[in-house]
Amino acid sequence: MTKLAEQHRCDQPFDIYTLFKCFTMDTIWSCGFGLDTDMQNNPNDPHLVQSQRVAAEESNITPLLILFLFVPELKWLWNGLHQCDSSIRYWLTNYLPITRRFISDEPLMWIEKQAEHLVKKRVKLGYTKRMDLLQLMLESASDDDFIQDQPTSAVANTETTTETPLVRKLIKHEIVANIALFMIAGYETTSTALSYIAYVLATHPNEQRKLQEHIDAHFESNTEQDIPSYESITEMDYLDMFIRETLRMYPIVQNIINRQNSEEFHIENVGTIPVGTITTGSIYDLHFNSDLWGPVDPHIFYPERFATKRHPLAWVPFGAGPRNCVGMRFALLEIKELLVRLLKIYSIVDCGEQTHNSINELTETFVIFPKKIIVRLQRRDEDA
Numbered sequence: 001m002t003k004l005a006e007q008h009r010c011d012q013p014f015d016i017y018t019l020f021k022c023f024t025m026d027t028i029w030s031c032g033f034g035l036d037t038d039m040q041n042n043p044n045d046p047h048l049v050q051s052q053r054v055a056a057e058e059s060n061i062t063p064l065l066i067l068f069l070f071v072p073e074l075k076w077l078w079n080g081l082h083q084c085d086s087s088i089r090y091w092l093t094n095y096l097p098i099t100r101r102f103i104s105d106e107p108l109m110w111i112e113k114q115a116e117h118l119v120k121k122r123v124k125l126g127y128t129k130r131m132d133l134l135q136l137m138l139e140s141a142s143d144d145d146f147i148q149d150q151p152t153s154a155v156a157n158t159e160t161t162t163e164t165p166l167v168r169k170l171i172k173h174e175i176v177a178n179i180a181l182f183m184i185a186g187y188e189t190t191s192t193a194l195s196y197i198a199y200v201l202a203t204h205p206n207e208q209r210k211l212q213e214h215i216d217a218h219f220e221s222n223t224e225q226d227i228p229s230y231e232s233i234t235e236m237d238y239l240d241m242f243i244r245e246t247l248r249m250y251p252i253v254q255n256i257i258n259r260q261n262s263e264e265f266h267i268e269n270v271g272t273i274p275v276g277t278i279t280t281g282s283i284y285d286l287h288f289n290s291d292l293w294g295p296v297d298p299h300i301f302y303p304e305r306f307a308t309k310r311h312p313l314a315w316v317p318f319g320a321g322p323r324n325c326v327g328m329r330f331a332l333l334e335i336k337e338l339l340v341r342l343l344k345i346y347s348i349v350d351c352g353e354q355t356h357n358s359i360n361e362l363t364e365t366f367v368i369f370p371k372k373i374i375v376r377l378q379r380r381d382e383d384a
């Protein structure tokens with residue numbers, strides 16, 4: 001809120017996406033791993049810079065990735081080479097700083113090393129009352145380096161069960177890998193979702209007013225610093241529909257929602273898909289299909305369409321099935337908390353071409369993101 005107030009005082013168009021990135025990064029470090037970072041006041045913080053590099057265009061298309069795409073049978077070799085390349089870069093750039101002039105380090109490796117330090121530090125610290133993701137993972141950790149999965153005896157004995165769930169502890173390496181995954185998956189996605197929401201709010205003033213009235217009706221507060229409770233947030237159906245409609249029209253992730261089939265299947269007018277094929281559906285075709293989303297034209301922003309029950313797989317910004325996004329509830333709650341606090345005090349204002357051009361050029365890496373979202377803030381109690 002302090003950063004928003006600063007921007008309001010400047011009374012100039014600014015890039016709200018940059019603010020959201022710092023905010024979601026601070027949130028994931030604090031809620032996930034118990035670190036009180038302050039990236040909102042320090043945009044050059046290396047955690048933020050390295051995470052931004054992971055999603056950046058240039059670090060996504062590497063020769064090894066191209067080899068992986070065209071010769072997936074040798075993925076063990078490409079993985080091995082990638083690991084070697086990243087380790088060498090990490091050691092050279094950290095222990096021989098002069099090499100930074102010629103080679104760049106690998107951001108994922110940097111994040112993994114930070115995660116390793118974090119785990120070591122927390123283990124040394126011993127028991128902590130703080131119940132964050134890291135603590136939960138450490139409590140289910142094993143000291144072994146390798147664990148053989150064991151089916152639960154209770155479930156394995158039941159006659160009706162065909163698939164036996166696994167009793168499984170995490171090994172240290174998996175905890176480190178999960179920290180890195182959560183940092184990357186939880187930061188870029190949520191800040192991008194917030195940036196699209198800001199764009200929609202600025203360009204749809206009637207819907208913004210309706211959302212503000214909805215917030216006023218549900219959330220009484222005397223000060224700007226009040227944090228809405230979980231209970232009051234979950235009751236706010238229009239807020240939920242507003243976010244869902246934005247993610248329908250502006251999905252953040254497309255190409256990571258893919259699956260490899262274990263059985264052959266047939267698609268009409270396409271043919272038979274052999275076992276082991278990696279397929280991904282087109283999220284845009286699904287999200288703009290008028291049979292699934294009508295009768296109001298799916299190209300129109302209309303949150304109320306979510307009041308009608310739709311096909312369970314018509315809306316998939318968080319994927320679907322047992323491997324869908326584990327952070328969905330967390331992301332939705334984070335977005336709602338921020339929107340309630342922001343819109344209680346401010347309106348997001350359209351700055352004409354600057355705002356409209358923001359969305360014209362989108363880039364796709366593992367997320368689909370705009371370069372900037374330029375808007376202005378106006379205090380609601382100063383509205384003309």
Ligand code: HEM
Nearest residue numbers: 185186189190193253257317318319320323324325327331
């Ligand atoms: C608006 C925000 C977000 C969007 C749009 C999003 C979207 C997705 C999508 C589409 C997938 C793939 C699902 C599939 O293949 O079916 C995914 C996976 C995942 N997401 Fe998110 N995500 C968001 C926020 C988060 C957050 C905040 C976290 C963590 C705190 C997170 C952690 C993960 C993880 C760990 C996976 C891998 C799950 C698995 O493989 O089992 N995501 N996300």
